[in-house]
Amino acid sequence: MIDKSERTDGTFSRPDFEWDEKSDQYICPEGHALKQFRRNYSDPNRTRDTGGSKKYRALKATCQACPSKEIRCPKADAPYVTREPHEEAREFARECRRTKTCKVSRDKRKKVEMLFAHLKRILGLTRLRLRGPNGAKDEFLLAAIAQNLRKLAKLRPRCAMQEAAA
Ligand code: SF4
Structure with a gap:
């Protein structure tokens, strides 16, 4: 398996973001939540799980005030982590590789x-x-x-x- 999730340029890597299964969100090293949806949509189709990869985004306003933004998360205004289907198995494989x-x-x-x-x-x-x-x-x-x-x-x-x- 080719793993490109580890960064070598000093920016945060995927393992730096903690997965919170219960709340369906990632927690960044500064303790802020990266969520897939931030609104309560009336149409359930908007939040339907299609079985594909999911994107968990941080809040742009939070990141702008973050002291780690410039050095550790410089690329996007609101950094995101993608979560693939069967991510637990992928994580297990990553751990085995180490x-x-x-x-x-x-x-x-x-x-x-x-x-x-x-x-x-x-x-x-x-x-x-x-x-x-x-x-x-x-x-x-x-x-x-x-x-x-x-x-x-x-x-x-x-x-x-x-x-x-x-
Ligand atoms: S820039 Fe945003 S995602 Fe990155 S550590 Fe700061 S708050 Fe978290």
């Missing part, structure tokens, strides 16, 4: 992907020649052996040089 386990898993996946890319692009294994699951298993086993031998061969001169230096 954990050490996720970073370790990502690095491991990258390593595996690199090996497959190497098999395909350097060793020319673009398609399997043997048929059936057993054929595929044998072919991958042989390819992995070739890959490991190639790695060992690359390590060899380094070991020899280290022995000579010792």
Whole structure:
């Protein structure tokens, strides 16, 4: 998932705005509410949930008097936060991304992907020649052996040089 909600320019990021489920609003770091609707519409269709993303806006007048406006919320007169459908799941994914386990898993996946890319692009294994699951298993086993031998061969001169230096 590509997460662009974190700001690096010193302005407030999405996690700085606290979600208040009960009141259906966000609370900004200065303690002011960002709401989707501020009026009581007589027509219920105006506030109907269409299932799409929702925009929660701050009040322009409040923001103009805010001491953080110039530096932390400089872009819009009334900053807003969008809330997508299934935002809880998205938030859970964002939290998972910040954990050490996720970073370790990502690095491991990258390593595996690199090996497959190497098999395909350097060793020319673009398609399997043997048929059936057993054929595929044998072919991958042989390819992995070739890959490991190639790695060992690359390590060899380094070991020899280290022995000579010792
Ligand atoms: S500028 Fe508005 S949204 Fe931003 S912190 Fe101040 S009051 Fe909150």
